[in-house]
Amino acid sequence: MGAVALAEQVPIPASADRQQFEQMVEEHLNGLFGAALRMTRNRTNAEDLLQETFLRAWRSFHTFRPGTNARAWLYRILMNAYIDNYRKATREPEVVDQDDVDEFYLYSKVQESDQYRRAGNPEEAFLQTLMDADVKAALESLPEAFRAVVMLADIDGFSYKEIAEILSIPIGTVMSRLHRGRKQLQVALWEYARRARYVDGARPQPPESRSKDRPSAGEGRR
Amino acid sequence: MSELDCEQVLEMVWEYLDGEIDEVQYRGIHTHIEKCGDCGPRYEFQRKLMALVERKCQEGPIPADLKQRLFQLLKE
Numbered sequence: 001m002g003a004v005a006l007a008e009q010v011p012i013p014a015s016a017d018r019q020q021f022e023q024m025v026e027e028h029l030n031g032l033f034g035a036a037l038r039m040t041r042n043r044t045n046a047e048d049l050l051q052e053t054f055l056r057a058w059r060s061f062h063t064f065r066p067g068t069n070a071r072a073w074l075y076r077i078l079m080n081a082y083i084d085n086y087r088k089a090t091r092e093p094e095v096v097d098q099d100d101v102d103e104f105y106l107y108s109k110v111q112e113s114d115q116y117r118r119a120g121n122p123e124e125a126f127l128q129t130l131m132d133a134d135v136k137a138a139l140e141s142l143p144e145a146f147r148a149v150v151m152l153a154d155i156d157g158f159s160y161k162e163i164a165e166i167l168s169i170p171i172g173t174v175m176s177r178l179h180r181g182r183k184q185l186q187v188a189l190w191e192y193a194r195r196a197r198y199v200d201g202a203r204p205q206p207p208e209s210r211s212k213d214r215p216s217a218g219e220g221r222r
Numbered sequence: 223m224s225e226l227d228c229e230q231v232l233e234m235v236w237e238y239l240d241g242e243i244d245e246v247q248y249r250g251i252h253t254h255i256e257k258c259g260d261c262g263p264r265y266e267f268q269r270k271l272m273a274l275v276e277r278k279c280q281e282g283p284i285p286a287d288l289k290q291r292l293f294q295l296l297k298e
Contacts, residue, residue, distance in 0.1 A: 034286070050288070103268075108265075123266075
């Protein structure tokens, strides 16, 4: 929707409001831009989503109570805009249930790996092999319901209560999605790390080489 | 308060990392992690992993042209 059409629909707040709005939003634009990228997994869509968020926020700025949590308010608008515009029509399958995976999946994998054990400090050795792109791709591989909570908690640093408000879900749901999302993230990180080592021509595959690699390499990547 | 065992501690490790538990539990877990050879390294690894995820998933600042376009919307 263009700004002109918008102007015909709603009373535009006074210019003093505009200044206030600009100040409030500017502070959070970098974070919102990153969140839009993580959710849409696509630069063009992220820019569109951010624009939609910006306009929605401006339109409902008169409902914002000064002194309340501006950042959470803006993220809530962003997530609602995402759901309205980008959520897949068919519900994404919740894929593999990771209930058989424990909370310390990665730690155990790293400890079991001869390659990392040889390095002396296996945990550090593993963490150092992770590239920015691998970590982003691993996060983006999560189903969106999990991706959203993990992103809001682990990247944007929101509290459980704030996340519950941003996503309009109960705190218990936030916690269970966060648990499951973090498990899935660990599984994905392990897969990406394995693949990266393979590509680098470093030592061959660790022993548990499985055939269940999903052919997702090109999907959703920027 | 009775001392926490490893299972209880590891179950709450995320909430602990997230700062989402009360002070009594916090102290119990803190004490346990400090001296337990099993839970300590596990906690340390999760902590470093989450810090790394946070760091690596940050985007640079929003591109200047995009920012300009957004603010332009208000002026049209």
